[in-house]
Amino acid sequence: MFLFTDGSRLSNADAVAGAGWYGHWGAWKQESACGHLCLPKHEVFDAEATAAYEGLKAAFDSAQAPYTQNVYILLDNQEVAQQLQGSPRGSSQHTILAFQEAANAWPTRSLRCQAIQPGQVHVQWIPGHAGIAGNEQADEQAKKGARSTPQTNTPPARYGWAHRTLKEEFWRRFQAFWAENAPQQYQDLSIGLDKQPHELSLPRATLGRLLAAWSGHGDFAQYHERFGHEDTKLECSCGRPKTPHHFYYCWKGHKASPQPWGSRQVDEILRSKSGTRDLHEWLQRSHFYRTICSAH
Known part of the structure; x- marks a missing residue:
């Protein structure tokens, strides 16, 4: 199964992010997983990490999961791809650790057909905006997520968003201070x-x-x-x-x-x-x- 994931963030004042995923299965590329999620107070990095995790959960629940050996997570963010396979740092550490736990559980999934090998979850970076159909589908889903209505139980604000917001607020206040207190020269x-x-x-x-x-x-x-x-x-x-x-x-x-x-x-x-x-x-x-x- 090939699972493309992506994140997006609106450029308006609210700067809401969205996570999107799209998966296909088999030589005939049958759609196996597709969805999006609205993520207020998230950065693109956080949305990318969330998309990988939610997409993998969707792969577990797909009708093709019992007949699938390997899942290939394909995303165009190198930093997220590296952290999904290593030690998380900075923002979305909990989400990345949850992804790694789910990836480790894939070989022992209960619904696997006995004729299918356990397989593994592989994470692979791919270039963005390079005409890869699955990546374009995931990007569209991510944008839909950013434009959609947030769920009632939205995830809490992420560190990356808080850090950017704090820097912007500091700069705004510093500008106001400078306007009033700059030396006369x-x-x-x-x-x-x-x-x-x-x-x-x-x-x-x-x-x-x-x-x-x-x-x-x-x-x-x-x-x-x-x-x-x-x-x-x-x-x-x-x-x-x-x-x-x-x-x-x-x-x-x-x-x-x-x-x-x-x-x-x-x-x-x-x-x-x-x-x-x-x-x-x-x-x-x-x-x-x-x-x-x-x-x-």
């Missing part, structure tokens, strides 16, 4: 939050200069005066005080290398991806902080 530059900040791709030296310009903590006259640094140089070699934005206005910097930002204002240079990239390239050409506005 960051507010003036309209620097928000990004899970993958583009500036982290900058070389370390440029990133340091950028963060100093954002925060005002660096080799700047006001910073040195604030903390009483007496052995520091407060002016650029051009004669003007060092400030976070001085690189933008320094005439010696202009002379050393034409600045590439055209009509863009300094705040756009410091916050936009193209601006920070141009800043890095200009610093490399002009050697601004090494020869023109150095610390010593």
Whole structure:
């Protein structure tokens, strides 16, 4: 018996998952098991694991079970396939252990015809969306499950769902906190939050200069005066005080290398991806902080 299993999750606010399975038997591919399940507060991983377990239970109850030697569980999630055959970790551990217990019980099933060898349950990964008919059937069942009405005795929330929900809630609250409590320098530059900040791709030296310009903590006259640094140089070699934005206005910097930002204002240079990239390239050409506005 070949049993295809799959999981799916809606992309709406509820993010309900669905488990689906489809099995066929014999050379003529007679349908032997088909079904789906609605799984609120589950991730796709959890739905995949549940589909494998519920599909195997359906194989036990199928009319072909007494005449079936081996059951082949075919799914397109490599991580679930590995955990079904090994030590479960993370989410859905109880479901995976229940699957393994059921798989171990297959050879000793009570309804097996005496002429049929005990057989085994085999788990095999297959590529998804590759035109495999059984996989497409299981995928359709999983989507039906996600769109269907949950049962009254729905399984409890899974760890994977709780973990994702907690991360999303933390991010939402952090964004609200930042909107109210961001330092004034960051507010003036309209620097928000990004899970993958583009500036982290900058070389370390440029990133340091950028963060100093954002925060005002660096080799700047006001910073040195604030903390009483007496052995520091407060002016650029051009004669003007060092400030976070001085690189933008320094005439010696202009002379050393034409600045590439055209009509863009300094705040756009410091916050936009193209601006920070141009800043890095200009610093490399002009050697601004090494020869023109150095610390010593």
